[in-house]
Amino acid sequence: MTADEMKAIVLAFPGAEEGTSYGSPSFKVNGKFFTRLRRDDASVVLMDVSHDEREMLMEAEPGTFHLTPHYKDYPCVLARIESLHAGSFQNFLERRFRKVAKKSVVKAWEAERG
Secondary structure, three states: OOHHHHHHHHHOOOOEEEEEEOOEEEEEEOOEEEEEEEOOOOEEEEEOOOHHHHHHHHHHOOOOEEOOHHHOOOOEEEEEOOOOOHHHHHHHHHHHHHHHOOHHHHHHHHHHHO
């Protein structure tokens, strides 16, 4: 996946807004952190990933999923966009979207998708 493809997937979510964080593209939904691109390692921050799931992902796909000391205490994992499957990225974002978007927005989004 390229950075442009990543951005298109993120911005397809209702209410997703682009900004910057640490000089890199960052995205919010409902004023809450959604994801961001880390330019230093071309990775996205995927939130709402338990420590157990994170360990499993890093063991199964170490070329894609990784962690830095900064994120070790947070329920998240980093994923290199070059090797991250777009469908997997979409699934991680859907999980986060359901958590941070307004309930009415989530309900309308789910109804629209069928």
